Amino acid sequence: xxxxxxxxxxxxxxxxxxxxxxxxxxxxxxxxxxxxxxxxxxxxxxxxxxxxxxxxxxxxxxxxxxxxxxxxxxxxxxxxxxxxxxxxxxxxxxxxxxxxxxxxx
Numbered sequence: 001x002x003x004x005x006x007x008x009x010x011x012x013x014x015x016x017x018x019x020x021x022x023x024x025x026x027x028x029x030x031x032x033x034x035x036x037x038x039x040x041x042x043x044x045x046x047x048x049x050x051x052x053x054x055x056x057x058x059x060x061x062x063x064x065x066x067x068x069x070x071x072x073x074x075x076x077x078x079x080x081x082x083x084x085x086x087x088x089x090x091x092x093x094x095x096x097x098x099x100x101x102x103x104x105x
Contacts, residue, residue, distance in 0.1 A: 003091060004055060004056075004086055004087075004088055005052075005086065005087045005088070005090065005091045005092055006052065006053040006054070006055065006056065006059060006084065006085075006086040007050070007051070007052055007053075007084070007085045007086075007094050007097075008050070008051050008053060008059050008082055008083060008084045008085070009045075009047075009048040009049070009050055009051075009081075009082070009083045010033065010048055010049045010051065010062070010063055010066065010080070010081075010082055011047060011048035011049070011079075011080070011081040011082075012026070012029050012063075012066050012067065012070065012078060012079070012080045012081075013026075013078065013079045013080075014070050014073070014075040014077070014078055015075075015077040015078065015079055016076060016077050017075070024073070025070055025073055025075065028069040028070065028072070028073065029049075029066035029067075029069045029070055030044060030049055030066070031069065032062070032065035032066045032068065032069040033049055033051060033062045033063075033065065033066050035065070036058065036061055036062035036065050037058065037061070038053060038054040038055065038057075038058025038059075038061070038062075039051050039052070039053050039054075039058055039059070039062045040052040040053070042094050042095075043094075048081070048083075050094055052093060052094055056084075056086070059082070059084070063080060063082055066080075067080060
């Protein structure tokens with residue numbers, strides 16, 4: 001059996017803040033994800049952060065770290081969305097998945 005290939009998109013948003021600007025909160029959450037063990041940080045998009053994880057436990061530790069980073073800013077409410085693609089038949093990076101789609105003409 002091939003090692004698990006786990007990709008995820010993490011979207012974490014503080015709610016109920018006095019300003020509509022969220023950049024500093026998001027940046028602290030992304031930093032926590034990037035520093036998490038077992039996570040290969042891949043990319044920030046306008047809607048979430050893409051990562052590759054060694055396993056499901058590493059992913060959830062990274063999500064918790066992002067949550068905790070926002071709590072350090074005094075946030076009282078947080079919405080977290082996690083979308084996971086885990087496969088066991090072969091290993092493929094997020095970059096390889098994108099290249100596979102782009103190669104089709």
